[in-house]
Amino acid sequence: xxxxxxxxxxxxxxxxxxxxxxxxxxxxxxxxxxxxxxxxxxxxxxxxxxxxxxxxxxxxxxxxxxxxxxxxxxxxxxxxxxxxxxxxxxxxxxxxxxxxxxxxxxxxxxxxxx
Amino acid sequence: xxxxxxxxxxxxxxxxxxxxxxxxxxxxxxxxxxxxxxxxxxxxxxxxxxxxxxxxxxxxxxxxxxxxxxxxxxxxxxxxxxxxxxxxxxxxxxxxxxxxxxxxxxxxxxxxxx
Numbered sequence: 001x002x003x004x005x006x007x008x009x010x011x012x013x014x015x016x017x018x019x020x021x022x023x024x025x026x027x028x029x030x031x032x033x034x035x036x037x038x039x040x041x042x043x044x045x046x047x048x049x050x051x052x053x054x055x056x057x058x059x060x061x062x063x064x065x066x067x068x069x070x071x072x073x074x075x076x077x078x079x080x081x082x083x084x085x086x087x088x089x090x091x092x093x094x095x096x097x098x099x100x101x102x103x104x105x106x107x108x109x110x111x112x113x114x
Numbered sequence: 115x116x117x118x119x120x121x122x123x124x125x126x127x128x129x130x131x132x133x134x135x136x137x138x139x140x141x142x143x144x145x146x147x148x149x150x151x152x153x154x155x156x157x158x159x160x161x162x163x164x165x166x167x168x169x170x171x172x173x174x175x176x177x178x179x180x181x182x183x184x185x186x187x188x189x190x191x192x193x194x195x196x197x198x199x200x201x202x203x204x205x206x207x208x209x210x211x212x213x214x215x216x217x218x219x220x221x222x223x224x225x226x227x228x
Contacts, residue, residue: 031214035216042204042218042219042220043158043216045217058215091157093158100165102148103160103216105150106157
């Protein structure tokens, strides 16, 4: 069964450093998402991406964040200058083209900012 | 504003007994409703969804959920719990119009005892 994959599974970085989280969505999906889950809190929407542009973004997704689909398979989330409060589990998700289709989530990348 | 409430942090049930995990929602218009399950160190796995039609929807692993429009609820149920059902369960809502981001509840930990 096709699945969303994410690398790395765990990233440790120093405050102020740039990180890139990588995702490979399901191959025939067209809609891509990033969510995050701070430890002990709910899963929060960050951004959605379709047709090579951002469809929607949350208040969390400020200028420090960016997304890119650099080729036909990868979807990345970049945090330019990490803060302590960026420490969280980051989930990538993808969805097929049907309006009613569910989002499929990857296993997540745990980001720890020291 | 869209929101999802899962009033129980944890639900305990004996193996073989029926289980219910509660979810209520608030959204403008008619909702799309989803249940996801998260096992330790894993991503969110899709269980089932309500889009339209029958109020009782069936999903993976013997789970089902009942949509109740008047009570704005979408409770997850299973007639006979298994120890392997022990996990974190998330209810999510997507507004029908204008957005496809998911709004998640805080999650309910289901513990099934042998």
